[in-house]
Amino acid sequence: xxxxxxxxxxxxxxxxxxxxxxxxxxxxxxxxxxxxxxxxxxxxxxxxxxxxxxxxxxxxxxxxxxxxxxxxxxxxxxxxxxxxxxxxxxxxxxxxxxxxxxxxxxxxxxxxxxxxxxxxxxxxxxxxxxxxxxxxxxxxxxxxxxxxxxxxxxxxxxxxxxxxxxxxxxxxxxxxxxxxxxxxxxxxxxxxxxxxxxxxxxxxxxxxxxxxxxxxxxxxxxxxxxxxxxxxxxxxxxxxxxxxxxxxxxxxxxxxxxxxxxxxxxxxxxxxxxxxxxxxxxxxxxxxxxxx
Amino acid sequence: xxxxxxxxxxxxxxxxxxxxxxxxxxxxxxxxxxxxxxxxxxxxxxxxxxxxxxxxxxxxxxxxxxxxxxxxxxxxxxxxxxxxxxxxxxxxxxxxxxxxxxxxxxxxxxxxxxxxxxxxxxxxxxxxxxxxxxxxxxxxxxxxxxxxxxxxxxxxxxxxxxxxxxxxxxxxxxxxxxxxxxxxxxxxxxxxxxxxxxxxxxxxxxxxxxxxxxxxxxxxxxxxxxxxxxxxxxxxxxxxxxxxxxxxxxxxxxxxxxxxxxxxxxxxxxxxxxxxxxxxxxxxxxxxxxxxxxxxxxxxxxxxxxxxxxxxxxxxxxxxxxxxxxxxxxxxxxxxxxxxxxxxxxxxxxxxxxxxxxxxxxxxxxxxxxxxxxx
Numbered sequence: 001x002x003x004x005x006x007x008x009x010x011x012x013x014x015x016x017x018x019x020x021x022x023x024x025x026x027x028x029x030x031x032x033x034x035x036x037x038x039x040x041x042x043x044x045x046x047x048x049x050x051x052x053x054x055x056x057x058x059x060x061x062x063x064x065x066x067x068x069x070x071x072x073x074x075x076x077x078x079x080x081x082x083x084x085x086x087x088x089x090x091x092x093x094x095x096x097x098x099x100x101x102x103x104x105x106x107x108x109x110x111x112x113x114x115x116x117x118x119x120x121x122x123x124x125x126x127x128x129x130x131x132x133x134x135x136x137x138x139x140x141x142x143x144x145x146x147x148x149x150x151x152x153x154x155x156x157x158x159x160x161x162x163x164x165x166x167x168x169x170x171x172x173x174x175x176x177x178x179x180x181x182x183x184x185x186x187x188x189x190x191x192x193x194x195x196x197x198x199x200x201x202x203x204x205x206x207x208x209x210x211x212x213x214x215x216x217x218x219x220x221x222x223x224x225x226x227x228x229x230x231x232x233x234x235x236x237x238x239x240x241x242x243x244x245x246x247x248x249x250x251x252x253x254x255x256x257x258x259x260x261x262x263x264x265x266x267x268x269x270x271x272x273x274x275x276x277x278x279x280x281x282x283x284x285x286x287x288x289x290x291x292x
Numbered sequence: 293x294x295x296x297x298x299x300x301x302x303x304x305x306x307x308x309x310x311x312x313x314x315x316x317x318x319x320x321x322x323x324x325x326x327x328x329x330x331x332x333x334x335x336x337x338x339x340x341x342x343x344x345x346x347x348x349x350x351x352x353x354x355x356x357x358x359x360x361x362x363x364x365x366x367x368x369x370x371x372x373x374x375x376x377x378x379x380x381x382x383x384x385x386x387x388x389x390x391x392x393x394x395x396x397x398x399x400x401x402x403x404x405x406x407x408x409x410x411x412x413x414x415x416x417x418x419x420x421x422x423x424x425x426x427x428x429x430x431x432x433x434x435x436x437x438x439x440x441x442x443x444x445x446x447x448x449x450x451x452x453x454x455x456x457x458x459x460x461x462x463x464x465x466x467x468x469x470x471x472x473x474x475x476x477x478x479x480x481x482x483x484x485x486x487x488x489x490x491x492x493x494x495x496x497x498x499x500x501x502x503x504x505x506x507x508x509x510x511x512x513x514x515x516x517x518x519x520x521x522x523x524x525x526x527x528x529x530x531x532x533x534x535x536x537x538x539x540x541x542x543x544x545x546x547x548x549x550x551x552x553x554x555x556x557x558x559x560x561x562x563x564x565x566x567x568x569x570x571x572x573x574x575x576x577x578x579x580x581x582x583x584x585x586x587x588x589x590x591x592x593x594x595x596x597x598x599x600x601x602x603x604x605x606x607x608x609x610x611x612x613x614x615x616x617x618x619x620x621x622x623x624x625x626x627x628x629x630x631x632x633x634x635x636x637x638x639x640x641x642x643x644x645x646x647x648x649x650x651x652x653x654x655x656x657x658x659x660x661x662x663x664x665x666x667x
Contacts, residue, residue, distance in 0.1 A: 043509045064507060065512070067515035069386075076361035078349075080362065266344075270342075
């Protein structure tokens, strides 16, 4: 029997808003299987998102879910994690949400190395608002706001995350959901800030304008460009063009995790406060009683 | 902070930070901005001592986001900022309004627009607090003046936030924030109700969405989208209309319980000085001197600025012959007073200062005398 998603979903929220063939559904299913694979309780898990097609995912998943403002999901998630460090906090975000308006929060979450898992659904376009180019749209992409071809250079979100200090960085894609599930599961289990970029299809807004209007064909095209990280290292610069490495691209288990480090600060501060209070009490005791 | 004879000397910002801790605040997220920064610095020192959490975020928007997340996870959460920072926070403050997330925002006002006067006092954010975010909603904003009042109102802000499931502003200015004064720490009785989050069952009726924090076994969905009573997104016009009315009227209807004003020598007054925040200090001196001169002046100072005490001021205007409005902006309070007075024929004399200096008692007194000559 296949995996039973029903306990993890909110039937009252169905049908979902995504276009038929959209890659977000594949990713949400991988996420659910990964969470269950970790043995996590739905009560103890929070899923946070910003705004956009991808960011509607928490509404469909039956756990503690939060649909915030555009680009700000990581900040809300940081507040949750700091107050409840023993709970599991994950964020799901689109490329425009995470890397454009939320770019600042992305790099600083990486820098902090707070124990949150971020899944970025990178379809290289703003889908919900009508197909405008995003910071991950390849150069010369046709989009609603780049009718003559996109002039910008695309972000490599994995390289960006590694440079900013994330301690688990991986890339998967929608053409291999089993592989993606493993990457997400490892990210969830990693103590520290984990980024999993998922190369995804938006055939409606991206594909339609860029010669890939068929969802199945676009998913296959994405899969055909994926190169395992080990093989990638052996490719020449020419061979790398139009391809991307997938798998775990960076892992660091040495850098301290933020909430654990802050716990130490709390213990130190509480101990020092206790000592000061004791000293103060002693001083009060030894004071000569003055007569009024 | 130093202590002597049961009285203490605290700068205003530290006093606010200590009052927050007294109210049960265990979380602060902020971004450095003058003249509010000492609140963050003091809480960075104090919160870990009580097992609480301080974090300096990467920007003002992030700080507000973290505060909302922390509140949803169960903490009484606080941020502090000033005008430009408040502008940035508006996006997430709107979310907190819509999703009904209790939290407290301290706004230490400085001169604007833009970077304006970073180290000087002003009262330029009072309309921003009311109308800053898009969409219809009510706002609770408290504008205390004296240290004792600042302390008590900061504690009350946390109480109101829990009770009405909403962000609450405490708005002071640079003078209050940076003046170190002798004051007596309020007693439990004076501070009013301090309860943990879990002991606000009456807040249930003030919540449109399900009334519960995260990790309590309810699997809540919380969203900034228009939502049903179950918390799920909806575009049903009837439900959306009702939910927005709820956001507005839960505060409007509670105004009698939220409204708090300070009145001084108003019983027989012919001239009412209507003011708020630090100009209340100069006004006190001016009114005492006016009384010595035989002029019947008194002070009315809204401590709850929003919702604005419209009816109370309308009644007051009926009783007096002239009104003097000192404020550190070019007429934001005066506009509210005019609106409240409606068609009543009362002379409103303004005393305005936007140069980044305090309003001196002499200026208020001169205006009171001018008002006296006019009646």
